[in-house]
Amino acid sequence: MATNKFKRELEVAFSKHAQPLWLRVLKYTAIVCYFYFFWGTDWLWIVFSITMFLGLALHLWYRYKTKGWTKSFGGWDYEKNKEKWK
16 A cells, blocks of 8 residues: 555656646756755755755645545646556
């Protein structure tokens, strides 16, 4: 059972349907800019910790709203992606 949950997490994380291309490009551009501007400063780990906390909170909220990726909500379409998990 835990293997299925882990497999489902990986399917959602790497699904091309979970996030549109523009959002993925924006996300990775923001990460590169973050390291460019904060590398070598005292703010690097402070901002990184805050960002990771907010990202984890958003992830857990989204999982709660989608009932563990088994219900469509927002950008995630469960019906379109569920056949991959069988």
